[in-house]
Amino acid sequence: MYGLSLQQRWFYRRQLFSKHVPADIQAWLFDPASLTARLKQKCTADFHVEVLSQAIQKPRLDEFQALGMASGNYALTRQVRLCCGGACWVYARTVIPFATLTGKQRIYANLGTRPLGAMLFADRTMQRDEVMVTSLTGSQLPPGLGLAQDDIVWGRRSIFRIAAKPLLVSEYFLPALLDDSA
Secondary structure, three states, X not given: OOOOOOOOOOEXXXXXXXXXXXXXXXXXXXXXXXXXXXXXXXXXXXXXXXXXXXXXXXXXXXXXXXXXXOOOOOEEEEEEEEEEOOEEEEEEEEEEEHHHOOHHHHHHHOOOOOOHHHHHHHOOOOEEOOOEEEEEEHHXXXXXXXXXXXXXXXXXXXXXXXXXXXXEEEEEEOHHHHOOOO
């Protein structure tokens, strides 16, 4: 239903020149702690997760590659908005290979409106690979995020491993998050 319109180019921190990444977004992009916990701390209103879609589909080519999946395989893809009150702060896309959704990890297939981050960071088996970052324009992200076509949106993604099983989490920081009145 919703998806990103273009293939993205992702960079490791060492491949970036910090001067190209706005200072106000750097702390969000490279924070190793739970994004969910940080958003809840910043939100003085009702923090909540809005599920945009959850479906079995073929991941994008860059997602296949990041996860080490054979192209043509399907995965569970979940897209959500993380919101504070009426403001949408983060758009997140999670790709979970079917091989990950076995054993105790089956719970990740039925999150509903529960935040994924809270579950990941509570799991003692969780390991996180190095963060990669990208920037997009509003026209490259799904509709319904309150973006103008030329808005610049920075995102990050990481492979999380739960009991050594991978899932890919991509998070895009929307302008409302950086608004000083938020």
